[in-house]
Amino acid sequence: MELICPAGTPAAFREAVDAGADSVYCGFRDETNARNFPGLNFTRDEMAEAVSHARQRGVKTLVTLNTFMRAGQEDIWYRAADDAARIGVDAVIVADFGLMAYFAEKWPAQRLHASVQASASSAAAVNFLVEAFGVRRVVLPRTLTIDDIARVSRDIRTEIEIFVFGGLCVMAEGRCSLSSYATGKSPNMNGVCSPASHVRYRREGDELVSILGDYTINRFPDGEAAGYPTLCKGRFHVGEQDGYAFEDPVSLDVMDQIDRLREAGVSALKIEGRQRGKAYVAEVVSTLRRALDASASERPAILSRLCMLSEGNRTTTGAYDKRWR
Amino acid sequence: MSAGHAQFTRATLTLGPVLYLWEGSRWRDFYYRIADEAPVSHVCIGETVCSKRQHFYEPYLADVIDRLESAGKQVIVSTLSLITAERESRYARAMIGDGGYPVEANDLATLGMLAGLPHIIGPTVNVYNSATARLLAARGCVAICLPPELPTESVRRIVAETPEVAFEVFAFGRVPLAISARCAHARSKGNIKDNCRFVCGEDPDGLPVHTLDRQPFLAINGVQTVSYTCQSMLADMHDLMAAGIARFRLSPQCCDMVAVAQVHEDVLANRIAPEEGIARLRAIYPSAPFSNGFHHGKEGAAWIARQAAATAPYADHETDMAVS
Numbered sequence: 001m002e003l004i005c006p007a008g009t010p011a012a013f014r015e016a017v018d019a020g021a022d023s024v025y026c027g028f029r030d031e032t033n034a035r036n037f038p039g040l041n042f043t044r045d046e047m048a049e050a051v052s053h054a055r056q057r058g059v060k061t062l063v064t065l066n067t068f069m070r071a072g073q074e075d076i077w078y079r080a081a082d083d084a085a086r087i088g089v090d091a092v093i094v095a096d097f098g099l100m101a102y103f104a105e106k107w108p109a110q111r112l113h114a115s116v117q118a119s120a121s122s123a124a125a126v127n128f129l130v131e132a133f134g135v136r137r138v139v140l141p142r143t144l145t146i147d148d149i150a151r152v153s154r155d156i157r158t159e160i161e162i163f164v165f166g167g168l169c170v171m172a173e174g175r176c177s178l179s180s181y182a183t184g185k186s187p188n189m190n191g192v193c194s195p196a197s198h199v200r201y202r203r204e205g206d207e208l209v210s211i212l213g214d215y216t217i218n219r220f221p222d223g224e225a226a227g228y229p230t231l232c233k234g235r236f237h238v239g240e241q242d243g244y245a246f247e248d249p250v251s252l253d254v255m256d257q258i259d260r261l262r263e264a265g266v267s268a269l270k271i272e273g274r275q276r277g278k279a280y281v282a283e284v285v286s287t288l289r290r291a292l293d294a295s296a297s298e299r300p301a302i303l304s305r306l307c308m309l310s311e312g313n314r315t316t317t318g319a320y321d322k323r324w325r
Numbered sequence: 326m327s328a329g330h331a332q333f334t335r336a337t338l339t340l341g342p343v344l345y346l347w348e349g350s351r352w353r354d355f356y357y358r359i360a361d362e363a364p365v366s367h368v369c370i371g372e373t374v375c376s377k378r379q380h381f382y383e384p385y386l387a388d389v390i391d392r393l394e395s396a397g398k399q400v401i402v403s404t405l406s407l408i409t410a411e412r413e414s415r416y417a418r419a420m421i422g423d424g425g426y427p428v429e430a431n432d433l434a435t436l437g438m439l440a441g442l443p444h445i446i447g448p449t450v451n452v453y454n455s456a457t458a459r460l461l462a463a464r465g466c467v468a469i470c471l472p473p474e475l476p477t478e479s480v481r482r483i484v485a486e487t488p489e490v491a492f493e494v495f496a497f498g499r500v501p502l503a504i505s506a507r508c509a510h511a512r513s514k515g516n517i518k519d520n521c522r523f524v525c526g527e528d529p530d531g532l533p534v535h536t537l538d539r540q541p542f543l544a545i546n547g548v549q550t551v552s553y554t555c556q557s558m559l560a561d562m563h564d565l566m567a568a569g570i571a572r573f574r575l576s577p578q579c580c581d582m583v584a585v586a587q588v589h590e591d592v593l594a595n596r597i598a599p600e601e602g603i604a605r606l607r608a609i610y611p612s613a614p615f616s617n618g619f620h621h622g623k624e625g626a627a628w629i630a631r632q633a634a635a636t637a638p639y640a641d642h643e644t645d646m647a648v649s
Contacts, residue, residue: 068453071479098456128437143506171503181625325518
């Protein structure tokens with residue numbers, strides 16, 4: 001199976017290539033990608049250099065153009081599309097139908113992947129994208145169990161890629177406006193979720209309060225590690241109780257299910273984390289590379305060290321396991 | 326106000342699908358009253374949130390459709406917002422196969438099945454630009470309810486550039502913000518989705534989510550998360566109508582929806598000023614504060630008060646935004 005690694009910077013890109021990635025995904029330095037964070041991403045020149053660096057080493061470059069084109073400013077996305085195609089990237093990862101259609105028409109030879117933000121969560125949805133735009137691979141949303149993936153795989157004629165490690169969206173991707181409800185900025189429109197520009201921390205007595213926009217997302221008593229206030233992983237008051245209403249501060253890890261995923265028809269495994277530093281990327285990529293290449297019995301020992309790199313040091317299999325729902 | 330849109334006709338109202346789990350008989354009686362009394366041109370029916378709920382309404386579906394059609398309403402069959410299971414795809418296919426009523430797609434699966442048939446695109450399909458809208462139109466879509474998150478600049482442009490489609494905006498109700506494979510409603514009662522015991526039925530207007538500081542924030546509706554606030558477009562309806570919006574969607578909440586429809590109709594027909602409409606709406610649905618921030622490109626929860634326009638209440642104006 002193909003191991004797809006994140007790169008937010010040219011330095012992280014080179015680390016990922018050296019650490020054993022089969023493919024690296026990255027985006028341009030603007031709102032055309034869903035990790036539009038300050039200090040991240042690639043200029044056109046950096047992208048061209050990265051593609052060439054990777055190609056010399058037999059590694060593919062996948063470019064994320066996975067936000068939705070803002071009406072009236074589609075040119076920003078069309079220019080990014082043209083540049084990606086001219087640079088000769090191995091695939092583009094796209095969510096917006098209008099942009100998919102642009103590729104299908106203007107760059108028909110460009111390999112097109114449907115982003116997880118495109119929200120294709122069934123065989124019928126995937127087939128729609130294949131028929132309408134010639135999509136060659138779909139990144140499935142984190143709403144399906146492994147058994148669901150196996151069923152989808154039987155009924156589609158395109159490759160399947162899934163997220164296996166890193167940040168976990170609790171909500172179906174590409175269909176979440178929680179962030180813009182609280183901050184005005186959303187993944188679909190601005191390429192950000194719970195953006196740092198709207199985050200504050202305030203000390204109240206012996207508690208640290210994390211705030212997003214005008215809303216308290218969590219309160220951490222002294223001694224409890226304070227996490228970033230991602231909206232869907234906040235602590236709220238529901239009914240009579242305080243607790244993590246949607247999801248605990250955990251991250252995704254299904255690397256212990258590699259064999260089942262392969263049998264289910266998954267051909268590419270993706271690591272989340274373009275916002276992560278190069279040290280994290282190097283560590284995670286090299287470990288997962290070794291795990292992929294190892295036998296099933298050797299794997300647990302290799303993977304055990306990854307837990308330390310996960311959010312709150314806790315992981316979940318997310319929707320891939322039915323009981324999570 | 327732009328003089329454009331030669332075929333300027335007055336906008337009408339759509340009643341959106343009931344998003345919450347209501348008891349079957351309550352659901353039926355709700356629609357009967359809508360059929361008999363509500364000044365709405367279109368009515369969406371069908372479960373859009375959770376396929377496990379479908380059996381609650383099925384026994385009443387045919388009667389409700391008959392009643393609505395007899396009353397002259399255009400019936401639209403709404404479908405699930407998140408289709409994952411094979412049986413959910415089959416169900417959507419069956420709804421389409423039934424024919425007779427236009428189907429509203431809320432997920433890509435249904436969208437694919439509807440190719441070539443006249444259909445409607447619901448608010449949870451991502452239409453953020455006219456390139457997408459025109460492409461959907463070419464595949465048979467005749468109307469689009471735009472995503473609630475869209476700011477007015479985008480709405481105007483999409484509508485202007487896609488004359489072949491009738492556009493609708495989400496004008497009243499708690500805004501659908503997210504949907505998950507996981508049921509937060511079941512989770513709140515210590516269950517998981519597979520043994521949910523339909524606890525979402527206990528909160529027919531949504532289960533409020535407060536911050537730890539007890540500030541109201543969101544509401545849970547099964548696998549869906551909606552806003553705590555109630556979106557209201559009353560103050561902006563005339564502008565949106567001038568921009569070419571054909572219909573305004575009213576999403577059922579636990580209040581007198583006939584009265585809600587009447588207020589919107591009165592504002593559309595210039596019988597009352599928007600400010601008067603908002604005051605009446607507050608009395609009809611006092612449960613949640615109003616919001617319209619998405620429309621103004623701000624945080625969705627915000628309420629942007631319209632500056633009192635002195636002489637010409639409905640004339641074009643520069644809105645001075647003030648977040649309250």
